[in-house]
Amino acid sequence: xxxxxxxxxxxxxxxxxxxxxxxxxxxxxxxxxxxxxxxxxxxxxxxxxxxxxxxxxxxxxxxxxxxxxxxxxxxxxxxxxxxxxxxxxxxxxxxxxxxxxxxxxxxxxxxxxxxxxxxxxxxxxxxxxxxxxxxxxxxxxxxxxxxxxxxxxxxxxxxxxxxxxxxxxxxxxxxxxxxxxxxxxxxxxxxxxxxxxxxxxxxxxxxxxxxxxxxxxxxxxxxxxxxxxxxxxxxx
Numbered sequence: 001x002x003x004x005x006x007x008x009x010x011x012x013x014x015x016x017x018x019x020x021x022x023x024x025x026x027x028x029x030x031x032x033x034x035x036x037x038x039x040x041x042x043x044x045x046x047x048x049x050x051x052x053x054x055x056x057x058x059x060x061x062x063x064x065x066x067x068x069x070x071x072x073x074x075x076x077x078x079x080x081x082x083x084x085x086x087x088x089x090x091x092x093x094x095x096x097x098x099x100x101x102x103x104x105x106x107x108x109x110x111x112x113x114x115x116x117x118x119x120x121x122x123x124x125x126x127x128x129x130x131x132x133x134x135x136x137x138x139x140x141x142x143x144x145x146x147x148x149x150x151x152x153x154x155x156x157x158x159x160x161x162x163x164x165x166x167x168x169x170x171x172x173x174x175x176x177x178x179x180x181x182x183x184x185x186x187x188x189x190x191x192x193x194x195x196x197x198x199x200x201x202x203x204x205x206x207x208x209x210x211x212x213x214x215x216x217x218x219x220x221x222x223x224x225x226x227x228x229x230x231x232x233x234x235x236x
Contacts, residue, residue, distance in 0.1 A: 030054040034231040036224075037070060040147060040169055041189025041211030043223040044082065046073040062090040062098075072108060080110030090124065098124040100131070114139040128152045143171035143185075143216035159197035163207065166190050171216025187215030193229075201235040 030053070036043055037050035044050075050073075056066035065087035072082035088102020104118040116139050122131030129151045138145035149167040156162055169187045193207025210226045 026058040028056055029236050030056070030233055031236070032231060032233040034229060036209075036227060036229050038189075038209060038223070038229065040149075040167055041187060041209065041223070042215075044070070044072045044074065046075075046079075047224055047227070048073065062092075064088055064090070064102075074114075078110070080108060083107050083109075088120070093123075096126050100124055104133075116140055118145075127154055138171055138216045141171070141216055142173060144173050145169065145171045145216050153195070156194075161195045163193050163195050163205065164191065169215045183212075183214035185214060185216060186212075188212045191229075203233045205229075205231045205233075207231075 032052040032054070033049070034045075034052070035049050036047055037045040037052065050071055052068060052070040054066060054068040056064070058064045066085070068084045068086075070082050071079070073079040083106070085105045085107075086102060088100060091099045091101075093099050100120075100122045102120055104120065106114070106116050106118075108114045116135050116137050118133050118135040120131050120133040122129060131149050131151075133145070133147040133149075135145045137143070147167060147169045149165065152162075152164040154162045154164075167189045169189070171185045189209070189211040191207050191209050193205055196204045198204055207229050208226070209229055211223060212225075
């Protein structure tokens with residue numbers, strides 16, 4: 001039952017956040033709208049517009065956590081809510097350089113038997129970040145996955161920045177899928193674009209996304225290989 005999974009996920013997040021006390025003054029949220037919602041190059045909105053809601057919490061000593069909810073539409077018969085919970089900690093290493101470790105939990109309602117968990121670690125610079133993710137059972141497929149990403153945000157003018165992303169996803173083990181078998185277990189995704197700051201709490205992004213075939217996905221792959229994505233995010 002989705003309600004039972006949601007309860008377990010909520011209790012997990014609350015317990016992880018509880019290690020630093022109830023500093024609810026650091027709780028905030030975001031509302032995002034995109035013309036095509038994508039995760040690691042894969043469209044989880046079936047190439048359609050989507051809305052995402054997020055709640056985030058920042059605590060003392062670098063602890064943080066939160067939840068994100070979106071509508072997942074993998075196929076005509078598999079669509080529903082996608083809830084992501086995360087918690088982690090950031091450590092200062094050098095001036096302008098931090099390290100990060102954390103965990104992610106994904107649960108789906110009516111979208112398919114795709115629940116899975118991940119752990120991650122990374123390095124955070126002032127304008128860039130590198131992260132490595134691992135899951136022992138990616139999207140419930142039995143595949144062990146590893147994902148590495150590099151993100152860049154470079155100021156161009158007041159309130160305007162260039163954004164870039166490259167990610168490599170690799171899956172091993174589990175069952176062989178007919179639609180990805182001929183393309184191998186690895187998928188590469190790229191994103192290049194521009195971000196405009198609108199006021200004190202909103203951000204508008206226009207990006208070009210490109211993604212290769214392959215990788216450990218378990219639903220019919222209908223994502224466009226190349227597309228433009230427009231997104232607006234507002235913090236509250």
